[in-house]
Amino acid sequence: MSLEAEYNNRALVPDHPAVMQGWRDAAEAARAATPPLAIAYGPGPREVMDLFEAGPDAPVAVFLHGGYWQALDKDWFSGIAPAFLAHGVSLAIPSYDLCPEVRLGRILRQVRAAVEAMRARSGTRPVVFGHSAGGHMAACMLSEGRAAAAVAISGVFDLAPLISTSLNDALALDAAEAAALSPIHWPVPDGSTPGGTVLDCVVGGDESAEFLRQSRMMAELWGGRGVETRYDALPGRNHFTVLDPLFDADSALVRRIVALVKQ
Template sequence: MDLQAEYDNRARVPGHPAIIAGWQRDAAAFRATWTEKDLDIPYGAGERERLDLFRPGPGGDWPVALFLHGGYWQALDRSFFSHLAHGFLAHGVALAVPSYDLCPQVTLAAIVQQMRAAAALLHRRFGRKLLATGHSAGGHLTAMLMATDWRALDPHLPADLVPAGLPISGVFELAPLLPTTIGAGLRLSREEARALSPRYLPSPGFPLHAVVGGAESGEFLRQTRDFAAAWGGTAEVLPGADHFTVLAPLAEPESALARRATAMALAIR
């Protein structure tokens, strides 16, 4: 198998620069027009340890979802994804979108810890459990949050701080990345790759719905299918969607994906 071809999504989708530019444009326009927001909330001391929160309205009694961005843990930041809040806010769900430090400047384990810190901050601020969702690398981070032993981090946190997850085009087994150009930037040993692979972690038994595009590589389709089966969740293939267009329905309030995401968030107690 040509693992480079299977996992190099930018090479597989020649039109990706225009799609990513569209994300950036739509996200900036959304931030400029949506008034119920708190930007640049620090969850740590670092420059990129910040999140943006978009609220459905005044007050604070609404479910909260956490969207974790992709980029193979090596690119992008929260500023590309603000517009995804459209699909959540229309159904009364707030959306938090954090940035995180990038590999190889930090380790993947450090990024996981940063996302745990962001989730913990949101719970302390709002007293709510969270739906985690994320794209690509963010799908991996979604699963890692679901698998976290929160009481070991802070005995005051609920054990089920993230009791539901909706990863989109996630990577749940990291070993196949190691021989690729993507893996080179992660600098993982085989042991570290295994320890940071949600596919091999015990299932937390929480609601899980994993989504992947029908036009994605065989490996992405396999990873989504195998991970959902291992954790007792459900898997969905979006017909015709590639690794980049698969994210678009999350910003559309009436899409099936946005409705499923918000229903999962609303079901959390």
Template sequence: MPGIDYEVEYNNRARVPEHPALMAGWARDAAAYRMQRPPQSIAYGAGQRQTIDLFAGDGDGPIVVFIHGGYWQALDGSSFSHCARGLNAHGIDVAVPTYDLCPRVTVAEIVGEMGTAARALARFGRPLVASGHSAGGHLAACLLATDWRALDPSLPNDLVVAAYTISGLFDLAPLIETSLNNALRLDPDSARAASPLFWHPPEHGSLDALVGGNESAEYFRQSRAIVEQWGVADIATRFDTIADANHFTAIAPLADPASPMVARLKQLAGR
């Protein structure tokens, strides 16, 4: 849209000067949780980053998948192990996948990797609740909208029963005009093809789209747009904000067993 400075809107590290300390806190808390509750490592592909950390609960009901952010070009699942704490406290299994990064691969290839990871988790014979932060929110929405039967006739089409996105990105076209695109290498066609906002809406399940209360206007627009568009298609949708949260603190409630965020994910997992 004319008149919008997309660099300002989407450069979260510039918007939150204290982000180095917040990200260091993620790594510290994640390492401590991994020591306390070592995960099972599951390979879903041959690549070094194509792994899933499974933090076991009681082995019953849907598995909640948490997909990390980093604009498809940074970080890995090991920095977010602590995001399993809140749900694990209620006996819910949490899977935290890692994926290859741009520019080594494209966004479309990362979407494909998460589909492969979901198929690997399908071997447990349990539904999945796909959650994610930032780029991970984009990937979670993609999983909900995937036609699983078309990929593998042995899979149930409702393999993913819900998506829960935190500060997600669903329309990638604005990123073309930002420095982020140096690694993403998106053009108008590839950005639209990788944008779940423009996919055929899912025919089942639900979508929750949350945004940190202190995020940019574009993040609010992104989540409201997909809630509205998929809601018109008769998918149960919710839009909400996380009070006083910026892009880096928005995921903090996942580590708190008593938080409303964990309570909602618990509800989505049927617990």
């Protein structure tokens, strides 16, 4: 299979519109049941995050959404908040600007600002988890010492394979920029920095060979350098249904993230 086909998740999962509509429906229900607090972390219209608060002193996690840095926003993913609130964990979900209106490096700077805003609010580094592009950025936040731990779901950790695909029409990456923004080339968190040293790489067992390779490679690479890593391919899950466990307070994935938050 070509790289174009390996990374075109919407084409690989023909029923993705139905799955995404489920995200929308769950998000609307969650926002109606527990209206979030909107927090601006920058001056731009998309530099806003929703905070679903479990209590004034509750520990917090930050979820970074996917969309290949060129689609979606925070409002799609409010539906995962109830599962964390049920465990007494607050959840922040930021939006950010999208390519091609901004460069990917600009998005990373926005995510840094959002994570730092939650750190300033709570007084501790949050656990950061994310999906797809958000998985990439979660690993970046861990490398920089901004996260207490990171869970990357279907992450892209080496951006070089995207250069030859149509996804790069919006990203406009060249080899140098792709290498500079790929966390496989970034310093590993090693205990000498104040952040966490735990990275979970989760991926759907039915995802493309490239997505399986990316998560396995990242776990092995950073694990070999002293990071506490896990690689977990969830049986029967594709790039979209891999998020299903986040809607279930009793799922192993939610319980794992909660445990990292509360450790």
